[in-house]
Amino acid sequence: xxxxxxLLQALLIFxxxxxxxxxxxxxxxxxxxxxxxxxxxxxxxxxxxxFLSNQLNAKQVEEWANMIECREDLxxxxxxxxxxxxxxxxxxxxxxxxxxxxxxCQEIFIMFSLTSTSQHDYVQQIGVVxxxxxxxxxxxxxxxxxxxxxxx
Amino acid sequence: MPNTIPxxxxxxxxxxxxxxxxxxxxxNIEIFMIPNDGIAVQATSPGxxxxxxxxxxxxxxxxxxxxxxxxxxxxxxxxxxxxxxxINIATYP
Numbered sequence: 001x002x003x004x005x006x007l008l009q010a011l012l013i014f015x016x017x018x019x020x021x022x023x024x025x026x027x028x029x030x031x032x033x034x035x036x037x038x039x040x041x042x043x044x045x046x047x048x049x050x051f052l053s054n055q056l057n058a059k060q061v062e063e064w065a066n067m068i069e070c071r072e073d074l075x076x077x078x079x080x081x082x083x084x085x086x087x088x089x090x091x092x093x094x095x096x097x098x099x100x101x102x103x104x105c106q107e108i109f110i111m112f113s114l115t116s117t118s119q120h121d122y123v124q125q126i127g128v129v130x131x132x133x134x135x136x137x138x139x140x141x142x143x144x145x146x147x148x149x150x151x152x
Numbered sequence: 153m154p155n156t157i158p159x160x161x162x163x164x165x166x167x168x169x170x171x172x173x174x175x176x177x178x179x180n181i182e183i184f185m186i187p188n189d190g191i192a193v194q195a196t197s198p199g200x201x202x203x204x205x206x207x208x209x210x211x212x213x214x215x216x217x218x219x220x221x222x223x224x225x226x227x228x229x230x231x232x233x234x235x236x237x238x239i240n241i242a243t244y245p
Contacts, residue, residue, distance in 0.1 A: 022241035030218045030239045070172045089174045095225050095233050096199025
């Protein structure tokens with residue numbers, strides 16, 4: 001991972017103070033046509049969780065979103081692109097879209113829990129594992145010829 | 153307002169600009185010539201709060217390099233709330 005990618009990851013997880021992130025990001029060239037770092041639902045959910053637990057205030061969330069909005073070296077995860085783009089826009093523009101509220105945070109959580117690819121992948125993985133287990137048992141005729149005892 | 157963007161490098165930069173601006177600003181883009189054959193591209197994003205808006209402006213030099221990128225936010229009365237410098241990550245006032 002190069003310096004730009006490390007810095008962008010630090011931005012996405014908000015692991016440094018805003019002024020330090022700003023100072024370091026300002027050193028990078030704006031124009032960028034390389035591989036972008038992806039903004040994913042968990043980045044936003046994590047920041048909103050920190051907002052709800054008073055670790056971050058609304059101004060900090062706004063500044064964070066403004067650092068993400070329009071950056072050429074960041075892109076949105078493709079399956080949630082529209083929602084991610086909209087949420088970052090909302091967070092970056094409270095004067096246009098209204099202030100961040102607990103209710104809106106909850107709506108965003110629900111939106112991402114319904115479309116989260118990571119959850120989808122998890123369910124798929126579980127399915128694959130279960131199928132393998134079933135195949136193994138079938139190969140041993142365990143499920144095909146249940147014992148009389150198991151039928152009782 | 154020019155009909156086309158003068159050169160290929162500026163066109164490439166403009167394409168990146170258009171890709172990254174908010175969805176509701178993509179159809180509200182204006183292009184202006186600036187000194188030394190540069191261009192300024194402006195996209196306006198209307199807010200949900202009636203009358204409010206944000207104007208995203210990128211200035212691109214003749215070589216296709218971004219020399220300035222700002223977002224200016226206006227309240228419903230048409231007054232500037234603030235200007236955010238995207239490159240230097242600063243807010244004015």
